[in-house]
Amino acid sequence: MSADQQGLPSVWTRPQRSRRDQPALSRDQIVSAALELLDAEGIDALSMRKLGTRLNAGATSMYSHVANKDELIELVVDEVYGEIDLTGIDSSTDWRTAVTRLAHGLRNGFLRHPWIASALGQVGMAALGPNLLRLSEALLGVFEEAGYSLQAAEQGMNTVSAYVIGVASTEAATLALLARSGQSQQEWVERFWPVAEQAVQGYPRLRRLYAAQREGFDVDSTRGDSFDEGLACILDGLEARRRLGDG
Amino acid sequence: MSADQQGLPSVWTRPQRSRRDQPALSRDQIVSAALELLDAEGIDALSMRKLGTRLNAGATSMYSHVANKDELIELVVDEVYGEIDLTGIDSSTDWRTAVTRLAHGLRNGFLRHPWIASALGQVGMAALGPNLLRLSEALLGVFEEAGYSLQAAEQGMNTVSAYVIGVASTEAATLALLARSGQSQQEWVERFWPVAEQAVQGYPRLRRLYAAQREGFDVDSTRGDSFDEGLACILDGLEARRRLGDG
DNA sequence: GCGGCGACCGTACAGTGTGCGGAGTAGCGA
DNA sequence: TCGCTACTCCGCACACTGTACGGTCGCCGC
Numbered sequence: 001m002s003a004d005q006q007g008l009p010s011v012w013t014r015p016q017r018s019r020r021d022q023p024a025l026s027r028d029q030i031v032s033a034a035l036e037l038l039d040a041e042g043i044d045a046l047s048m049r050k051l052g053t054r055l056n057a058g059a060t061s062m063y064s065h066v067a068n069k070d071e072l073i074e075l076v077v078d079e080v081y082g083e084i085d086l087t088g089i090d091s092s093t094d095w096r097t098a099v100t101r102l103a104h105g106l107r108n109g110f111l112r113h114p115w116i117a118s119a120l121g122q123v124g125m126a127a128l129g130p131n132l133l134r135l136s137e138a139l140l141g142v143f144e145e146a147g148y149s150l151q152a153a154e155q156g157m158n159t160v161s162a163y164v165i166g167v168a169s170t171e172a173a174t175l176a177l178l179a180r181s182g183q184s185q186q187e188w189v190e191r192f193w194p195v196a197e198q199a200v201q202g203y204p205r206l207r208r209l210y211a212a213q214r215e216g217f218d219v220d221s222t223r224g225d226s227f228d229e230g231l232a233c234i235l236d237g238l239e240a241r242r243r244l245g246d247g
Numbered sequence: 248m249s250a251d252q253q254g255l256p257s258v259w260t261r262p263q264r265s266r267r268d269q270p271a272l273s274r275d276q277i278v279s280a281a282l283e284l285l286d287a288e289g290i291d292a293l294s295m296r297k298l299g300t301r302l303n304a305g306a307t308s309m310y311s312h313v314a315n316k317d318e319l320i321e322l323v324v325d326e327v328y329g330e331i332d333l334t335g336i337d338s339s340t341d342w343r344t345a346v347t348r349l350a351h352g353l354r355n356g357f358l359r360h361p362w363i364a365s366a367l368g369q370v371g372m373a374a375l376g377p378n379l380l381r382l383s384e385a386l387l388g389v390f391e392e393a394g395y396s397l398q399a400a401e402q403g404m405n406t407v408s409a410y411v412i413g414v415a416s417t418e419a420a421t422l423a424l425l426a427r428s429g430q431s432q433q434e435w436v437e438r439f440w441p442v443a444e445q446a447v448q449g450y451p452r453l454r455r456l457y458a459a460q461r462e463g464f465d466v467d468s469t470r471g472d473s474f475d476e477g478l479a480c481i482l483d484g485l486e487a488r489r490r491l492g493d494g
Numbered sequence: 495g496c497g498g499c500g501a502c503c504g505t506a507c508a509g510t511g512t513g514c515g516g517a518g519t520a521g522c523g524a
Numbered sequence: 525t526c527g528c529t530a531c532t533c534c535g536c537a538c539a540c541t542g543t544a545c546g547g548t549c550g551c552c553g554c
Binding site for chain 1: 364367371397417420424484
């Protein structure tokens with residue numbers, strides 16, 4: 001008596017479908033599926049099992065294409081750097097507008113993918129992803145063509161990118177927190193503000209600051225202005241230094 | 248026949264020790280134990296169970312003092328902010344040296360506790376910890392007493408802290424990566440550099456940069472100089488803006 | 495044809511955060 | 525002095541994690 005007559009899976013009843021009727025897994029597919037999952041549900045929801053089912057694959061099937069979960073995250077982070085538009089950044093554009101445009105690109109990338117704030121800490125900036133390299137090269141180029149020495153260009157790049165990463169990862173972390181809480185921005189602000197006002201008692205300057213911010217309340221625009229203001233301030237400092245180097 | 252005669256735990260054989268022979272758990276104890284654990288073994292090693300055993304407590308005993316693991320991390324992060332020395336920051340000190348000193352304090356705190364790079368993303372800056380508030384108030388104060396308006400002071404605080412957080416969390420992430428790998432800094436550099444050199448082919452400016460850095464190699468001092476240079480650049484920009492506001 | 499290689503997957507293991515209910519104790523009002 | 529309540533602490537359980545391991549199977553070079 002054969003096994004399939006007992007309803008058990010056997011060589012005969014088994015589907016026998018080829019490995020080829022599903023398109024084979026590829027690194028790019030894995031990375032972009034992970035990116036979708038991260039955007040949709042945040043970093044806590046990224047598990048190898050969930051990623052597997054999303055790809056019609058087993059839980060451990062990704063490990064032939066990717067060494068670790070950490071390595072996967074590195075790849076996805078670099079993918080975000082890859083989204084930044086570098087076209088139209090050449091020697092004809094004024095260096096300040098070029099740097100500003102790159103800075104905005106980086107910041108917008110972070111805001112589009114707020115989970116990146118959590119990912120950055122796990123990965124380190126030492127990741128030599130091709131897209132990050134491309135971005136660095138472009139930024140260096142902008143400074144050099146504006147007349148900065150290579151060392152000064154590096155200094156400028158480091159300063160600007162540190163600033164942008166500081167601002168953007170902070171904003172992204174807040175955004176991610178908000179998304180995790182499941183509340184709308186409106187609800188969150190309404191719940192957050194009284195707490196903040198309470199906490200700020202006993203710190204006179206912070207209290208004045210909060211009081212001043214209650215009126216004249218336009219989150220997005222003022223945030224953007226503040227970012228540009230800080231960036232402009234850095235660029236001013238850099239420009240003064242270049243003139244110093246020239247003289 | 249009673250249970251203890253069968254070797255089972257019972258009322259009679261049970262140790263019966265009072266809850267008081269171990270000093271009771273407290274929030275501060277938990278936080279400082281977590282800090283020790285994080286410093287010793289990094290963020291991946293921080294689990295509630297390990298923390299419990301370190302405190303001679305059960306796995307879930309901390310939950311009466313702390314809501315979440317996330318909340319615990321918020322508390323520990325604020326503890327790090329609390330380590331920053333604010334003494335000697337008053338109206339008599341020049342604002343630039345005051346800001347610089349605070350910036351160094353923050354950066355050193357991050358470098359002392361490299362796991363913080365991972366923790367920051369999970370927490371968001373919206374954490375209204377008392378120590379962060381104290382630090383913000385102090386920084387605001389420095390700017391205000393230097394003659395900045397409240398809005399300008401906020402702008403200055405945001406710009407400087409974004410820069411410092413960007414630099415320091417990047418450095419800290421690298422440090423944490425290094426610690427996790429278990430290698431010495433020397434080993435790591437030796438293993439990392441050829442890879443970087445390889446990766447940098449095809450990016451002429453980056454290649455020149457790496458070539459230039461191979462000679463004149465003094466990691467710590469140049470890093471510190473670069474940090475101060477960027478900071479000074481920001482302060483220059485801010486100062487120019489203040490003059491503008493005055494005129 | 496066939497041997498090896500590499501992609502894919504099922505299973506398993508050690509570990510995670512934390513909800514729940516029970517136990518024991520301190521403090522407090524009567 | 526006696527309850528009663530509130531609170532701290534803990535053992536257990538549950539769902540879920542990353543990933544090591546070994547097996548199976550299609551494909552490619554010999």
